[in-house]
Amino acid sequence: MNELAPKKFKASDYKSQLKPVWCPGCGDYHVLLAVTQALTKLQLKPENVAVISGIGCSSRIPAYTNSYGFHTVHGRGLAVATGVKVARPDLTVIAAGGDGDGFSIGGNHFLHASRRNTDMTYIVMDNEVYGMTKGQPSPTTDPSWDSALSPGGTGLSPFHPLVIALASGANFIARTFSGDVRGTATIIADAIKHPGFSFIQILSPCVTFRPDEKVWKEQVHKAVVSETDDPARAARRLMSDDGFNTGVLYRGVRKPYRHSCGEEQGDITEIQQQFEV
Amino acid sequence: MTDDTQNASQGASVSLALVGSGGAGVMTSGNMMLEAATKAGLYGLMTRTVGPQIRGGEAAALLRLASQPVHNVNDIFDILVAVDWKGAERFAAEVPLGPDSLIITDPAAGDVPEILAATGARIVEVPLAELAASVEGGRENMVILGLVAGLIGLTEDPIYKIIDKKLKKKGEAAVTASRATVHAGFRAAEDVTSPVKLAPAEEEGKDRWLISGNQATGFGALRGGIRFVAAYPITPATEVLEWMSPNLPKVGGTLVQAEDELASINMAIGASFGGRPSLTATSGPGLSLMMEGIGLAVASETPVMVVNVMRGGPSTGIPTKSEQTDLNIAVYGLHGDAPHIVTAPTSVEDCVFTAQWTVHLTEAMQTVSILLSDQFMGQASAVIDPPANISFMAQRLVENEPTEEYRRYAVTASGISPMALPGTPGGQYTADGLEHNPKGLPSTMMEDHRDQLDKRDRKVAGFDYGDHWADIDGDEDSELVVLTWGSTTNAVREGINRLRAEGIRCKLVAMRLLSPAVPKLFDAALQGAKRILVVEQSHSQQFYKLLRANYDMPGETRSFHRAGPLIIRPGEIVDTLKSWRVQ
Numbered sequence: 001m002n003e004l005a006p007k008k009f010k011a012s013d014y015k016s017q018l019k020p021v022w023c024p025g026c027g028d029y030h031v032l033l034a035v036t037q038a039l040t041k042l043q044l045k046p047e048n049v050a051v052i053s054g055i056g057c058s059s060r061i062p063a064y065t066n067s068y069g070f071h072t073v074h075g076r077g078l079a080v081a082t083g084v085k086v087a088r089p090d091l092t093v094i095a096a097g098g099d100g101d102g103f104s105i106g107g108n109h110f111l112h113a114s115r116r117n118t119d120m121t122y123i124v125m126d127n128e129v130y131g132m133t134k135g136q137p138s139p140t141t142d143p144s145w146d147s148a149l150s151p152g153g154t155g156l157s158p159f160h161p162l163v164i165a166l167a168s169g170a171n172f173i174a175r176t177f178s179g180d181v182r183g184t185a186t187i188i189a190d191a192i193k194h195p196g197f198s199f200i201q202i203l204s205p206c207v208t209f210r211p212d213e214k215v216w217k218e219q220v221h222k223a224v225v226s227e228t229d230d231p232a233r234a235a236r237r238l239m240s241d242d243g244f245n246t247g248v249l250y251r252g253v254r255k256p257y258r259h260s261c262g263e264e265q266g267d268i269t270e271i272q273q274q275f276e277v
Numbered sequence: 278m279t280d281d282t283q284n285a286s287q288g289a290s291v292s293l294a295l296v297g298s299g300g301a302g303v304m305t306s307g308n309m310m311l312e313a314a315t316k317a318g319l320y321g322l323m324t325r326t327v328g329p330q331i332r333g334g335e336a337a338a339l340l341r342l343a344s345q346p347v348h349n350v351n352d353i354f355d356i357l358v359a360v361d362w363k364g365a366e367r368f369a370a371e372v373p374l375g376p377d378s379l380i381i382t383d384p385a386a387g388d389v390p391e392i393l394a395a396t397g398a399r400i401v402e403v404p405l406a407e408l409a410a411s412v413e414g415g416r417e418n419m420v421i422l423g424l425v426a427g428l429i430g431l432t433e434d435p436i437y438k439i440i441d442k443k444l445k446k447k448g449e450a451a452v453t454a455s456r457a458t459v460h461a462g463f464r465a466a467e468d469v470t471s472p473v474k475l476a477p478a479e480e481e482g483k484d485r486w487l488i489s490g491n492q493a494t495g496f497g498a499l500r501g502g503i504r505f506v507a508a509y510p511i512t513p514a515t516e517v518l519e520w521m522s523p524n525l526p527k528v529g530g531t532l533v534q535a536e537d538e539l540a541s542i543n544m545a546i547g548a549s550f551g552g553r554p555s556l557t558a559t560s561g562p563g564l565s566l567m568m569e570g571i572g573l574a575v576a577s578e579t580p581v582m583v584v585n586v587m588r589g590g591p592s593t594g595i596p597t598k599s600e601q602t603d604l605n606i607a608v609y610g611l612h613g614d615a616p617h618i619v620t621a622p623t624s625v626e627d628c629v630f631t632a633q634w635t636v637h638l639t640e641a642m643q644t645v646s647i648l649l650s651d652q653f654m655g656q657a658s659a660v661i662d663p664p665a666n667i668s669f670m671a672q673r674l675v676e677n678e679p680t681e682e683y684r685r686y687a688v689t690a691s692g693i694s695p696m697a698l699p700g701t702p703g704g705q706y707t708a709d710g711l712e713h714n715p716k717g718l719p720s721t722m723m724e725d726h727r728d729q730l731d732k733r734d735r736k737v738a739g740f741d742y743g744d745h746w747a748d749i750d751g752d753e754d755s756e757l758v759v760l761t762w763g764s765t766t767n768a769v770r771e772g773i774n775r776l777r778a779e780g781i782r783c784k785l786v787a788m789r790l791l792s793p794a795v796p797k798l799f800d801a802a803l804q805g806a807k808r809i810l811v812v813e814q815s816h817s818q819q820f821y822k823l824l825r826a827n828y829d830m831p832g833e834t835r836s837f838h839r840a841g842p843l844i845i846r847p848g849e850i851v852d853t854l855k856s857w858r859v860q
């Protein structure tokens with residue numbers, strides 16, 4: 001993490017002037033707010049933060065912050081973010097995206113970013129739908145949700161990103177609700193501070209294609225049991241939760257990925273000696 | 278050569294094939310032979326041919342040694358030694374023999390396969406296994422090392438030096454046994470008439486390098502300033518990555534093993550966005566997977582270098598054999614209008630230069646470069662003179678003190694816009710694969726699209742590539758020109774030199790820059806050409822069609838093309854050009 005800034009930054013210092021393309025009422029507005037509040041809490045210099053995303057409504061977030069950003073291609077945000085962090089360990093790296101981006105097309109990177117445990121924070125704005133492409137089922141969509149692409153529903157049970165993150169080795173696992181901006185900001189700040197790969201599922205309703213998600217506000221509740229660093233306990237808890245439990249659900253102690261670029265050093269002529277006969 | 282009527286350049290070198298199924302250790306013999314030859318002041322090239330088996334199966338070490346630098350394979354092998362004949366039919370086509378060739382076979386290994394015997398080569402039986410057994414701990418591959426060295430006129434001394442060096446770790450007994458077995462090989466050679474002796478080297482080989490093309494590519498990239506590599510293994514590119522992995526940290530760099538090629542290209546993009554010159558290396562199937570990421574790098578103007586070591590395609594194709602057939606995808610594989618750089622080294626040695634130059638181009642233009650090497654040169658080992666260190670350090674135009682006016686994608690005359698690196702106060706921007714305006718903000722407007730397309734095209738099309746765009750050799754004002762690229766270059770060069778030795782004027786243009794097109798440079802190089810032969814290792818004439826699409830060919834143009842894995846040999850170039858002249 002980068003050093004404390006001398007100047008006191010306000011949440012607005014972390015926001016860009018660009019007006020989001022999101023629909024009025026979209027949960028992602030709250031996520032943006034929570035990210036800027038988290039950065040304010042940590043007082044990170046905006047130029048030392050890199051926000052990296054894939055493609056989707058949610059993935060539009062980098063340009064709405066005042067940090068360095070990369071809006072990459074669909075599903076590849078985590079890979080780009082890994083490259084940034086390994087090349088520039090001095091930066092605070094936040095990867096962000098949607099459920100389709102992260103769990104479907106980018107699923108393999110999700111597994112391996114968790115396993116690699118690079119020191120960064122991954123925020124998934126889970127709306128259980130492909131928003132940007134106008135309403136198709138994602139890996140977290142309910143099996144009976146009706147859509148043009150899958151009339152009558154997919155019939156497939158949604159998969160469980162938190163369990164997958166845990167099984168793959170993520171070092172910090174949390175769930176929040178976008179409507180709870182303060183709570184979300186606190187957890188994002190916590191995740192950024194925690195070493196290794198931190199994964200936060202933010203339930204972020206799509207008011208346009210999933211108006212039924214408006215009820216989430218009533219359904220979410222704070223996890224009642226205390227945090228654990230025991231993966232077995234975390235697994236049991238995650239497997240049996242109702243999907244609306246919020247809070248830090250696992251806080252691991254694994255060492256983060258150890259490789260990174262160092263300072264420019266050494267002499268190439270020493271390297272070439274190995275070719276001399 | 279035994280026959281004086283054969284062309285001049287052939288007499289100066291010997292070509293050897295050491296054959297034996299996996300485990301027989303012929304690759305070890307080959308490597309030691311190459312090193313010993315270097316110690317004796319010679320140059321050499323060793324390629325290998327292996328079967329599809331993961332381990333074991335037929336294998337052959339193919340060497341060409343000479344007192345001059347060797348960059349390519351000759352027409353005919355002078356000596357073939359076989360420890361056994363298992364599966365040898367499968368690569369017979371890659372080891373052409375003639376009546377002047379010598380086959381040495383162990384009577385215990387059974388008959389020489391008909392396809393080889395039919396070449397008319399002289400067959401001599403040497404009891405290799407028995408000779409090996411005569412020494413305690415002796416191995417056949419050491420017998421053939423001594424035998425072949427003796428046949429071509431090497432002395433025992435350099436061989437012993439290499440044995441001492443290589444086998445020290447295995448202990449005294451191993452060294453003694455190997456020396457004695459090699460000696461037995463030398464003694465056996467005394468009873469065999471060799472078809473060829475090497476001209477002794479003029480001086481002892483000083484400061485020579487022994488390097489593979491894949492190592493050379495990695496080294497050139499490192500020398501050019503690459504400090505981040507993302508890797509997913511694939512034959513025949515893996516050695517580039519395996520060489521770079523332990524060497525990068527020595528200069529402050531690092532390598533990450535990625536989960537797939539989608540990850541490796543995108544990790545490289547991320548690292549480069551962070552300011553580190555970045556690379557990934559792959560082969561055909563991996564290059565296909567990377568295409569979307571490469572487009573992102575072009576659009577977001579994030580410099581990335583992709584090394585693609587070509588193998589037989591399409592699909593999984595022939596992973597262990599060479600072909601020049603990823604040219605189309607390298608040049609045209611991106612969706613949208615996506616100008617970028619495609620380069621190709623012309624030899625093992627040139628991998629150092631071309632890789633270093635390509636890093637320079639990538640960084641200077643903030644674009645993607647695809648360097649097309651191939652299995653032949655990538656996995657060949659060559660003895661070379663130390664490559665000159667040209668001063669192409671990666672130099673990226675960066676903005677260190679951005680003002681309010683800073684625009685990441687400013688439309689500039691050169692098309693190149695200063696890049697603010699993360700950590701630079703006031704330079705914050707979002708790199709984007711969405712079309713954008715100069716600030717980097719997404720835009721669907723016609724003007725922004727046009728301006729950004731123009732600028733990305735301008736920086737690549739207007740760049741000064743100097744003389745490096747092609748290797749031009751031969752007679753300056755020749756009417757006969759051969760155009761080629763990549764690892765066929767040196768077979769063509771040798772063919773042309775044979776013709777020139779007969780007084781036929783001829784010129785070689787081997788293109789190192791395959792994209793973008795450089796019509797001015799091309800026209801100047803082909804001025805006065807009346808007959809142009811285009812040579813490539815591709816079934817569908819990818820290079821010929823690329824030239825046709827991009828350049829005006831000033832004369833009658835013909836194509837000499839063939840799919841892999843058979844390489845193109847100098848004699849074929851001679852024959853093709855001669856028959857064309859006669860008509």
Ligand SMILES: Cc1ncc(C[n+]2csc(CCOP(=O)(O)OP(=O)(O)O)c2C)c(N)n1
Pocket residue numbers: 055056057058059074097098099100101102125127129130131132133138
């Ligand atoms: C390679 C590729 N395939 C498909 C698309 C089309 N696409 C854009 S966004 C998207 C899904 C986005 O869903 P999600 O990640 O959940 O984000 P949301 O819009 O819901 O925030 C798809 C399929 C694309 N851009 N690239």
Ligand code: SF4
Pocket residue numbers: 021022023025026027028057058127131132205206207208209
């Ligand atoms: S479509 Fe849904 S996810 Fe996308 S901006 Fe609108 S409300 Fe948000």
Ligand SMILES: [Mg+2]
Pocket residue numbers: 056098099100125126127128129130131138
């Ligand atoms: Mg979604």
